[in-house]
Amino acid sequence: MSPTVEMRAKETGRIEAFSDGVFAFAITLLVLYLKDPALSGGGSLLQGLVSQWPTFFAFVTSFMTILIMWVGHHEMFTYIVRADRQFMFLNGFLLFFVTLTPFTTSLVADHITSSDSGTAAVVYSGSFLLLATAWNLIWRYASGPHRLIAEHITAAQVKAFTRNFYVGPVFYTVALLVALVSGIASVVLILGVAVFYAVGTRSPR
Amino acid sequence: MSPTVEMRAKETGRIEAFSDGVFAFAITLLVLYLKDPALSGGGSLLQGLVSQWPTFFAFVTSFMTILIMWVGHHEMFTYIVRADRQFMFLNGFLLFFVTLTPFTTSLVADHITSSDSGTAAVVYSGSFLLLATAWNLIWRYASGPHRLIAEHITAAQVKAFTRNFYVGPVFYTVALLVALVSGIASVVLILGVAVFYAVGTRSPR
Amino acid sequence: MSPTVEMRAKETGRIEAFSDGVFAFAITLLVLYLKDPALSGGGSLLQGLVSQWPTFFAFVTSFMTILIMWVGHHEMFTYIVRADRQFMFLNGFLLFFVTLTPFTTSLVADHITSSDSGTAAVVYSGSFLLLATAWNLIWRYASGPHRLIAEHITAAQVKAFTRNFYVGPVFYTVALLVALVSGIASVVLILGVAVFYAVGTRSPR
Amino acid sequence: MSPTVEMRAKETGRIEAFSDGVFAFAITLLVLYLKDPALSGGGSLLQGLVSQWPTFFAFVTSFMTILIMWVGHHEMFTYIVRADRQFMFLNGFLLFFVTLTPFTTSLVADHITSSDSGTAAVVYSGSFLLLATAWNLIWRYASGPHRLIAEHITAAQVKAFTRNFYVGPVFYTVALLVALVSGIASVVLILGVAVFYAVGTRSPR
Helix, strand or coil, X not given: CCHHHHHHHHHHHHHHHHHHHHHHHHHHHHHHHCCCHHHXXXXXXXXXXXXXXXXXXXXXXXXXXXXXHHHHHHHHCCCECCCCHHXXXXXXXXXXXXXXXXXXXXXXXXHCCCCCHHXXXXXXXXXXXXXXXXXXXXXXXXXXXXXXECCCCCHHHHHHHHHHHHHHHHHHHHHHHHHHHCHHHHHHHHHHHHHHHHHHCCXXX | CCHHHHHHHHHHHHHHHHXXXXXXXHHXXXXXXXXXXXXXXXXXXXXXXXXXXXXXXXXXXXXXXHHHHHHHHHXXXXXXXXXXXXXXXXXXXXXXXXXXXXXXXXXXXXXXXXXXXXXXXXXXXXXXXXXXXXXXXXXXXXXXXXXXXXXXXXXXXXXXXXXXHHHHHHHHHHHHHHHHHCHHHHHHHHHHHHXXXXXXXXXXX | XXXXXXXXXXXXXXXXXXXXXXXXXXXXXXXXXXXXXXXXXCCCHHHHHHHCHHHHHHHHHHHHHHHHHHHHHHHHCCCECCCCHHHHHHHHHHHHXXXXXXXXXXXXXXXXXXXXXXXXXXXXXXXXXXXXXXXXXXXXXXXXXXXXXXXXCCHHHHHHHXXXXXXXXXXXXXXXXXXXXXXXXXXXXXXXXXXXXXXXCCCCC | CXXXXXXXXXXXXXXXHHHHHHHHHHHHHHHHHCCCHHHHCCCCHHHHHHHCHHHHHHHHHHHXXXXXXXXXXXXXXXXXXXXXXXXXXXXXHHHHHHHHHHHHHHHHHHHCCCCCHHHHHHHHHHHHHHHXXXXXXXXXXXXXXXXXXXXXXXXXXXXXXXXXXXXXXXXXXXXXXXXXXXXXXXXXXXXXXXXXXXXXXXXXX
């Protein structure tokens, strides 16, 4: 192993470690919004849990979405071998929306069955749309000519990987438009995208 | 060290780092459910702490259970040297139930002495049963012929390690059935399994 | 790779890992202070979110500030290759103010439009001033003659990097003085510093 | 670098990563117990913050104590190069008391000026006494003949390092006894121990 490879590994290593921390922490914080139903009074524990279905629904959707984001982040860093300051701030922009997720999830959980369901779903899908936009910015920057990706990556590989990033903005824009009509349909769509990625895709290598 | 070994180490390295993050946060988040008893009024601090025994009992049980899960995860990755997308999602499925643990623990803590004790223990043991099932799915996938484990691992070693994964589903199924009769007996059983693993077993190597 | 390089990498590696953990958790914990506005009653969800602008404003300011701090920490460790106990405690002093940030942010979020706006902004900017002071202490210690930085770093490089650390104390002192007159102007200034760093600077290498 | 060294590094690497996560998370969670004083009504923000001094006092004491524990953990792993299952569970026993710290800190913060001050300080110092005991168990196990420490470590080095572990149990026992008389004196003593370690000691290497 040459010192150069070693240095580069260290260079991106801490960015991955910090990002892993934020992803892992955001995905685990989601659980804090699951509340013991008995604490809000009335009925048996079972009835309370059943009546909390919107919270579990939002929890599962956000968990799956952050998980596919993390998998994508992991895959992107199999291409990227260098980092600079701009890249770190673009990555920070992406992580900003990851840390927002527990909050937007709680809005969906609390309002999905109320008249504010649309507003909650607009904020939720809009936040994911901005997250998907951040993905495109970061990858466009990193994959620019001779910038941050490994020398041995071919133009065809870059092109194939770039195509992945078009899916997110399209689906989250649709989800945002659907939210104007039906909040719950919008969240179901977002869950569908995550399930599709998790179950329906195969590893590129 | 060949570049291949290095690449593989990086490949599984981030999965381990992300999982370590989730395990570490989930195990530390448990403490948030320990509340200052004086805040809910009445009696001395000592009386308050003593009357909170179900919370400490649930806390210790969940801490021990997540700890043995983490040790198992660590040991599994001494065999696994490659990763693909399916594997990452199966691992995510496992982590889902790990992040759920602080919530299911709070249900046990709040209800173990009430008439809802059974429901709380069913959710608690049921969540661990699904976690144990996830373990079996992930290991079955990884140890499939020429898939993700190291070349030098023999079939006998795989078989021996596979046997470990049968214990969880059996015990958590029993705990689930016991929960229908007595919530507290079910949690004691789950604690017993964790203590047995922590104190009674020796490292395989 | 010589064993010496390897050992040194390990020596600073865990300090970086622990610091990454603290930075990542502190930046993610900020989200807990974003509250569902409907829970505090009255009006639509949209009105509630809009009226919460001070919270989002404080959230973005603190997120950006912790992010530039983390980027600086990352860059500092491209120079530092050794560690001793004093260094670890100085680093701990720095992390102390990082962990304080979610609390000082909540003070700004809650009080920026009230008559206590000045007090909140003094605590907020004062905490960042102490953080910037900790940066100077840690770098002065580490870059002392033949102490913790790599042999191949020239005196000119050290001098250039040292200059970065003068900016923080100056701006946060100004922000502290401004806070005595206007709380909100002080926080705007702090946000401005972070945005300047994130958008206006280029990587030194 | 021989494959053996590499494997060993991996072997203890994940234990360190998981422990770093728990230490970093526990130290950051402390901040959640700092509350905006205005939310509990009455007076200016400044008066509220000043009247909260017991919370800040407990916060600083726990931060410093977890920090010195982490530094000690870091130093211990410069000796330890192997791990087995028993070691992982002993380490888990140690981490158990680390995760308890935010809770015991909140007891001190809430009660140090009340008549329950003694009980709070007994729980606080008792928890650190058990933590210090866990340190001794783990080091005694690891440094046993030809067990987990590096071959090149001499008996004299082991002996010198072992002496460090006697300090904790002695001081925390004294703090526990003092707590029976004065809660606040007990916490001051614990803070003193942490400050002494952080300021007064020099790195052994």
